[in-house]
Amino acid sequence: MKKNWWKILAVVLLVFTVVAGMLSEVPRLAILNETIRNLYFHVPMWFGMILILLISVIYSIKYLRNPTIKNDVIAYESAKVGILFGVLGIVTGMEWAKFTWGEYWSNDPKQNGAAVGLLIYFAYLVLRSSFNEQQQRARISAVYNIFAFAALIPLLFILPRLTDSLHPGNGGNPGFNAYDLDSRLRMVFYPAVLGWTLLGIWIINVKSRLELIRQRLYETV
Amino acid sequence: MKLFRILAVWCFILFAAAGIQQAQAQQPEMRDVEFSSAPPQQEIEMADTLRQDGKIYVVVVVLLTVLGGMIAYLVTLDRKVSRLEKQMRD
Numbered sequence: 217m218k219k220n221w222w223k224i225l226a227v228v229l230l231v232f233t234v235v236a237g238m239l240s241e242v243p244r245l246a247i248l249n250e251t252i253r254n255l256y257f258h259v260p261m262w263f264g265m266i267l268i269l270l271i272s273v274i275y276s277i278k279y280l281r282n283p284t285i286k287n288d289v290i291a292y293e294s295a296k297v298g299i300l301f302g303v304l305g306i307v308t309g310m311e312w313a314k315f316t317w318g319e320y321w322s323n324d325p326k327q328n329g330a331a332v333g334l335l336i337y338f339a340y341l342v343l344r345s346s347f348n349e350q351q352q353r354a355r356i357s358a359v360y361n362i363f364a365f366a367a368l369i370p371l372l373f374i375l376p377r378l379t380d381s382l383h384p385g386n387g388g389n390p391g392f393n394a395y396d397l398d399s400r401l402r403m404v405f406y407p408a409v410l411g412w413t414l415l416g417i418w419i420i421n422v423k424s425r426l427e428l429i430r431q432r433l434y435e436t437v
Numbered sequence: 438m439k440l441f442r443i444l445a446v447w448c449f450i451l452f453a454a455a456g457i458q459q460a461q462a463q464q465p466e467m468r469d470v471e472f473s474s475a476p477p478q479q480e481i482e483m484a485d486t487l488r489q490d491g492k493i494y495v496v497v498v499v500l501l502t503v504l505g506g507m508i509a510y511l512v513t514l515d516r517k518v519s520r521l522e523k524q525m526r527d
Contacts, residue, residue, distance in 0.1 A: 223515075227508055234500045238493055418511060425518045429525055 223418050229411030233257075236404045243398045247316055254312045256404050260412040261305035262330075262372070268416045269298040269337075273365045276358035285431055286424075288354040292344065293423045295361060297416045299337050306330055317382050326383040329371035336364045 237256035245252060272294035279287035309327065310320040321327060343360055347353030376383060487494045 230504055230508070231501065234504060235497060238497045238500065415508075415511075418515075422511065422515050422518055425522060429518070429521050432525060 222414055226411055226414035226418055229407045230415060233260075233404060233408040233411050237408065240404055241400055243401070251312060251316055252401070254308065255401060256408040258305065258308040258312055259405070260409045261301045261308060263409045264413040264416050265298050265301035265305060266368075266372075267413050268294050268301060268420070269365055269368065271417070271420070272298055273362055276361040279354060279358045283351065283354065285350075285354075286428060288358070289424045289427045289431070290420065291358060291361060293420045293427065295337065295340060297420050297423070299334065299341070301412075301416055302330070302334050302337065306334065313382075322382060324376075324382045325379050326372065326376040326381050329375055333368040333371045336367055340364055 233256050237253055242250070242252050272291050275287050275291035275294065279291055306327075309330075313322065313324075313327075314320045317324075340357060340360055344353060344357040347356065487498065
């Protein structure tokens with residue numbers, strides 16, 4: 217029970233996110249209307265993706281310093297869950313954009329940056345699957361993973377700010393100022409980010425344990 | 438077993454949340470009835486909680502069901518892996 221407290225926290229936070237996210241008061245904004253509530257579901261996908269990919273990079277660095285199977289497996293599984301979050305983020309973003317910006321894809325700099333970033337990570341999966349030898353696969357994909365994360369940060373957080381963007385917090389605006397009027401949004405938003413991220417970490421936890429068991433089974437058989 | 442408890446806690450939260458909503462929804466109604474003097478009540482009382490506010494509560498229930506299902510699935514997976522880990526250790 218002591219070891220699993222964070223899983224309970226994840227469940228509690230997610231239930232809170234859904235209930236408070238749907239029922240709490242939100243600012244009445246033109247065009248956005250009730251879709252402002254997507255802030256609790258679309259944006260945490262990206263925050264969660266960044267945090268989870270950061271975990272992946274940390275384990276890749278750990279692998280390069282101390283090459284154990286465990287470090288490699290956690291780095292790989294985190295990258296996969298991070299990509300899942302990114303895909304969900306881009307799909308939910310397109311759905312939201314269709315009804316507020318008018319198009320699924322309006323070539324917004326942040327949309328394009330996110331798409332390029334995801335393609336870089338898809339290449340990680342392809343690269344990984346192209347090696348047969350375990351150590352070679354682990355080492356080269358760890359190096360590539362560090363590069364991919366380093367490329368993702370400017371694509372998502374720096375380049376969109378240098379031009380005009382439909383996303384809030386871009387085109388010279390400090391992030392989040394559009395919603396700053398309202399601390400009610402933050403009351404749900406930060407728990408939502410933490411809840412979704414913990415859910416992702418939970419999936420990583422289960423998947424890496426399963427993968428480690430599988431690898432140990434192949435060793436012994 | 439540990440994770441079964443997590444599921445129990447989740448169910449508790451779900452029902453607690455539903456209970457709070459119902460309590461909140463009922464309070465104003467009761468006040469109306471207590472202090473109304475003349476006009477007879479036109480509205481017939483029904484189990485209205487899930488039909489209020491543009492039926493947003495239905496969305497909440499659906500979302501909680503999806504979330505609950507996903508988490509229950511993850512909990513069972515987690516327990517299966519734990520059992521495998523135990524078998525590997527023995």
